Amino acid sequence: MKRAFAATLVATTVLVSPVLAQDAKYEAASEINVMQGFKAGGGSDALAQLVQPYLARELGVNFVNQYIPGATGAIAWTRLAKQAPADGSTISITNTPMLQTNYIMNPSITYTIDEITPIANVVTDPGIAVVAADSPFQSFEDFVNAAKEKPSTVTVGNSGVGGDDYFTSLQFERQAGVQLQKVPFQGDGPSWTAAMGGKIDASFTNVGVTYPQIKEGNLRALAVFAEERLPELPDVPTAKELGYDLVAGSSRGYSGPGGLPDEARQQLIEGFQRVMENPDFQAAAKAQALNLDFVFGEDYRAMLKEQEGEFKELWSELQSEGQAQAQ
Amino acid sequence: MESFFWVGLTNVLDPMNLTAIAIGTIIGMFVGAMPGLSATMAIALLLPLTYSFKPETGLALLASLYLAAMYGGSIAAILLRTPGTPAAAATVMDGYPMAQKGKAGQALGLSLTASLIGGLLSSVILLTVAPLLGRVVLNFGPVEIFAVAVLGITIIGSLSQGSTILGLLSGAIGLLLATIGMDPTTGTPRFAFDNLELFGGIDFTVALIGLFSIPQAVRLVMKGNGKRDKGTVSRIADRMLPTGREFVKLLPNSIRSGFIGVFVGLIPGTGGDTASWFAYNEAKRFSRRKAEFGTGYPAGIVAPEAANNAVVGGALIPTIALGIPGSSSTAVLLGGLMVHGILPGPTLMSDYGDVTYTLLWAVLFANVALFLVGILFTRACVAVTKIPNRVVGPVIVVLSVIGAYAINNSVFDIGLMIAFGILGLVFDTFRIPTPPLVIGLILGPILDTTLQxxxxxxGGNWMVFLQNPISATLLAFALLSILQATPLFGSIVKAFRKKPPKGAEPAGGDMAGSRD
Structure with a gap:
């Protein structure tokens, strides 16, 4: 009997330990709602499941995930910007570039990043150009030359209009002075699968989702769109080395509503900083091949603003080109 | 490879894993039976709970859940005329009429048996030739998938026999409704009226719940409790499982439908919802008693149910052979692997062979568990037919509202569901068939995306569809299928064959024709 009681006690303690084990360090709320603009089980959810247990322990709060899929995240982010209580009880996972391209491309989406409070970016999956193992393109130069020789015939997949790969394609076209035949797919998976099956000539996609295929030799990586070569792909040149100023990828982090109290924001940032230094967390992220890329507070805001500027410019250029062609 | 095969079998026999399979089966059956709750949703929600398990135990739980939900969907389809999952929509066609005849137990027994055969078939394929079939997926790009979707659209022709014009109208409305939302290649919102909730298009499951459940609830309430003759109440003691002779008769149909399910599951972007209609259509094509489909004919239950369970194995083939998810549920399963540090990809069968083969064996065992749990669970479910109509009707509405909300946590979707319910009522009133609309809604987005x-x-050349051997063949089949649905074809066949049409089909044509 006594033993059973003790066991129950242990069980209870384990269950509530996220709240009791540490001094409560987050004062704004005991429970934080995390709005996700995508379905449960997607990339945003993977981030939430990875980060939030560690963050819960650091801050002494519980996290409650709210899945609000629709309009590539715009429903959740509109709610974050316009309706969510700015008291620290509600935050959202913010994914770039959709966070900005949503309203740049669609006038009926009305929130902007000025109406939210960026807290921290957590991961960035760098962009990469891949081709099938038996593709004639041995190098990025082969690919560029083919695109120059025959404009609008080299087919390049991307993860969808408004996604990072789509805008990378636009940026590349502008810098290399070429015209690609851009083929949007419903996400990264179908895009790189089509490249692997030789259905399209190449795919602009992300490292995290294709790395196992590259390692196994099913896909050949031509270039990565990162600042420096990646440690896991040391032989793949960066687009920068090859003379194209292309640094792109999809990032996921956390933001609060506009007017999130400074103390709450600061406490969250400190929580993220402690999570970042936790070796257990680092190991868990590595096991899932997530490329950690912590950017905090105002730096995160600056990162979002800079991207917004780039996307706006590219999009308006594309629009005016379209009009010029129509005339 | 060989050794992993046996390691997997030994692993799966671990009591922990067998327990996980049993629990997964029970949860899956429940989730499948509830309209609006889907296997994908349940897997995503249970995933965090499995973190503390061994990878193979967690995966066994989730995979058996996925499988059991496929059968669970047919319970509500047969008893309430409300498919619990989109994959069970085709089961309504014959399942509900059969239950109305007082043979609900038998209908569920057929569904359970067909699920077992389809599931076992696909598990065996999965265990033996998955690495070979995995490469097949790469042959299906946009051009080929477009052709598959075109072939699927021709099913409308055979589903609307008797009222071809109304059937085509219904299908066309379905395709039109499927164009709502952002254009997949330009991102331009279409028919969204600046409403963010419509940017992502109409959620197919929301539409399906409204189309089937609301008219059914209204019908039940209007019919009232009084006019219930004894024939419509199924006795729980009703014999569920088919006899040996019946089993042999339904075997060819189940196996053919199982292969259809594996194939459709294999193709990325298509799943149980498509496969069940394909299988239903083929069962009808091969049957001698075409006219009896839709009136509670056993083959009409066997085909979709064998196919949708076979989809599970089919969808897992590209998932484990190449790391390409074959369906949204397997995509979430892949997420489950990553949590345990197993990177989905071509190394799943080599580097992580022990876990992978345990998963494959678990799928096989889950089929058996499903059958056993199903017999017990289903007997209890048949009791639903004893509840008065005026109670069942409102309960269906409540479940539909909860289900519609749960899919995207969206109040808007409740309104959308009710709007589709009203559309369903209008269709009922004017005797316009609903199934073509459903097919239009399922295949519309696939056609739209892959065509573009x-x-x-x-490069804008339409010949791309004919230059490709796979798509050219599939399109030729589609053309044949269209011709077959026209009266013209019947007269051509008659001109060629002197015999009366009764003997025109091969002897094995009537797959589950026993009607006691």
Whole structure:
């Protein structure tokens, strides 16, 4: 009997330990709602499941995930910007570039990043150009030359209009002075699968989702769109080395509503900083091949603003080109 | 490879894993039976709970859940005329009429048996030739998938026999409704009226719940409790499982439908919802008693149920052979692997062979568990037919509202569901068939996306569909299928064959024709 009681006690303690084990360090709320603009089980959810247990322990709060899929995240982010209580009880996972391209491309989406409070970016999956193992393109130069020789015939997949790969394609076209035949797919998976099956000539996609295929030799990586070569792909040149100023990828982090109290924001940032230094967390992220890329507070805001500027410019250029062609 | 095969079998026999399979089966059956709750949703929600398990135990739980939900969907389809999952929509066609005849137990027994055969078939394929079949997936790009979707659209023709014009109208409305939302290649919102909730298009499951459940609830309430003759109440003691003779008769149909399910599951982007209609259509094509389909004919239950369970194995083939998810549920399963540090990809069968083969064996065992749990669970479910109509009707509405909300946590979707319910009532009133609309809604987005992608790949040349051998063949089949649905074809066949049509089909044509 006594033993059973003790066991129950242990069980209870384990269950509530996220709240009791540490001094409560987050004062704004005991429970934080995390709005996700995508379905449960997607990339945003993977981030939430990875980060939030560690963050819960650091801050002494519980996290409650709210899945609000629709309009590539715009429903959740509109709610974050316009309706969510700015008291620290509600935050959202913010994914770039959709966070900005949503309203740049669609006038009926009305929130902007000025109406939210960026807290921290957590991961960035760098962009990469891949081709099938038996593709004639041995190098990025082969690919560029083919695109120059025959404009609008080299087919390049991307993860969808408004996604990072789509805008990378636009940026590349502008810098290399070429015209690609851009083929949007419903996400990264179908895009790189089509490249692997030789259905399209190449795919602009992300490292995290294709790395196992590259390692196994099913896909050949031509270039990565990162600042420096990646440690896991040391032989793949960066687009920068090859003379194209292309640094792109999809990032996921956390933001609060506009007017999130400074103390709450600061406490969250400190929580993220402690999570970042936790070796257990680092190991868990590595096991899932997530490329950690912590950017905090105002730096995160600056990162979002800079991207917004780039996307706006590219999009308006594309629009005016379209009009010029129509005339 | 060989050794992993046996390691997997030994692992799966671990009591922990067998327990996980049993629990997964029970949860899956429940989730499948509830309209609006889907296997994908349940897997995503249970995933965090499995973190503390061994990878193979967690995966066994989730995979058996996925499988059991496929059968669970047919319970509500047969008893309430409300498919619990989109994959069970085709089961309504014959399942509900059969239950109305007082043979609900038998209908569920057929569904359970067919699920077992389809599931076992696909598990065996999965265990033996998955690595070979995995490469097949790469042959299906936008051009080929477009052709598959076109072939699927021709099913409308055979589903609307008797009222071809109304059937085509219904299908066309379905395709039109499927164009709502952002254009997949330009991102331009279409028919969204600046409403963010419509940017992502109409959620197919929301539409399906409204189309089937609301008219059914209204019908039940209007019919009232009084006019219930004894024939419509199923006795729980009703014999569920088919006899040996019946089993042999339904075997060819189940196996053919199982292969259809594996194939459709294999193709990325298509799943149980498509496979069940394909299988239903083929069962009808091969049957001698076409006219009896839709009136509670056993083959009409066997085909979709064998196919949708076979989809599970089919969808897992590209998932484990190449790391390409074959369906949204397997995509979430892949997420489950990553949590345990197993990177989905071509190394799943080599580096992580022990876990992978345990998963494959678990799928096989889950089929058996499903059958056993199903017999017990289903007997209890048949009791639903004893509840008065005026109670069941409102309960269906409540479940539909909860289900519609749960899919995207969206109040808007409740309104959308009710709007589709009203559409369903209108269809009922004017005797317009609903199934073509459902097919239009399922295949519309696939047609839309792949057509645009194919034309981009082919540089705007429509010949791209005929130059490709796979798509050219599939399109030829589609043409044949259309011709077959026209009266013209019947007269051509008659001209060629002197015999009366009764003997025109091969002897094995009537797959589950026993009607006691």
């Amino acid at each position: 992608q194919s034309l981009l790949i082919g």
